[in-house]
Amino acid sequence: GAGVSQSPSNKVTEKGKDVELRCDPISGHTALYWYRQSLGQGLEFLIYFQGNSAPDKSGLPSDRFSAERTGGSVSTLTIQRTQQEDSAVYLCASSPASGGAYNEQFFGPGTRLTVL
Amino acid sequence: AQTVTQSQPEMSVQEAETVTLSCTYDTSESDYYLFWYKQPPSRQMILVIRQEAYKQQNATENRFSVNFQKAAKSFSLKISDSQLGDAAMYFCAYRRDDKIIFGKGTRLHILP
Numbered sequence: 001g002a003g004v005s006q007s008p009s010n011k012v013t014e015k016g017k018d019v020e021l022r023c024d025p026i027s028g029h030t031a032l033y034w035y036r037q038s039l040g041q042g043l044e045f046l047i048y049f050q051g052n053s054a055p056d057k058s059g060l061p062s063d064r065f066s067a068e069r070t071g072g073s074v075s076t077l078t079i080q081r082t083q084q085e086d087s088a089v090y091l092c093a094s095s096p097a098s099g100g101a102y103n104e105q106f107f108g109p110g111t112r113l114t115v116l
Numbered sequence: 117a118q119t120v121t122q123s124q125p126e127m128s129v130q131e132a133e134t135v136t137l138s139c140t141y142d143t144s145e146s147d148y149y150l151f152w153y154k155q156p157p158s159r160q161m162i163l164v165i166r167q168e169a170y171k172q173q174n175a176t177e178n179r180f181s182v183n184f185q186k187a188a189k190s191f192s193l194k195i196s197d198s199q200l201g202d203a204a205m206y207f208c209a210y211r212r213d214d215k216i217i218f219g220k221g222t223r224l225h226i227l228p
Contacts, residue, residue, distance in 0.1 A: 031214070033216075035218075040220070041220055041221075042120075042122075042207060042218040042219050042220040042221055043207065043209075043218040045215070045216070045217075048214055050214065056214070089159060091159075091161065093161070104163050104166070105161075105163075105216065107153075107160060107161035107162075108160075109158065109159050109160050110159045112159075
């Protein structure tokens with residue numbers, strides 16, 4: 001595709017339900033990032049995938065959050081037993097490779113999650 | 117730990133005027149990258165400009181330029197000839213290897 005896509009665009013759920021957010025990175029990009037953007041805040045790093053390496057999960061706020069990346073492409077962020085404080089925009093970004101001089105991150109449009 | 121601080125939550129500028137957005141960061145590293153991203157209401161983060169720390173020359177991209185002061189750990193963004201389409205949230209970001217840290221953003225309003 002032309003860019004990073006995310007689905008759904010918006011998700012409203014009830015407290016305690018599980019949700020899955022999807023990210024389709026740019027084809028060929030080996031690095032994939034998930035961020036959370038709460039109202040009035042910057043981007044908070046959640047998790048990072050690079051090729052076949054073990055993901056960097058250091059930003060996940062609790063064990064209710066998990067993510068996987070199948071076949072080095074599509075990624076799913078899962079939030080179990082959602083809480084109201086999980087309400088935020090979840091952004092995904094992909095990059096051609098890690099490190100390097102011009103490895104720009106390309107962002108998707110995000111998923112706005114609202115937990116009632 | 118590295119931090120990125122944007123001290124101006126909101127700013128306004130008259131159309132066609134020049135505005136400067138501030139960013140400071142804290143790091144003990146000497147080799148890193150700095151970025152400014154724009155996030156319009158569509159939520160799409162767009163890279164505006166980037167700077168390699170080892171380069172002394174300030175980066176420029178058309179109407180956008182930076183003032184990179186490495187010793188002061190300052191990385192401000194100057195927007196010249198402001199246009200209505202420049203209205204957005206602007207985020208300063210620091211990158212070292214695979215970790216990228218964002219500031220909390222500055223909301224820029226363009227006054228017609």
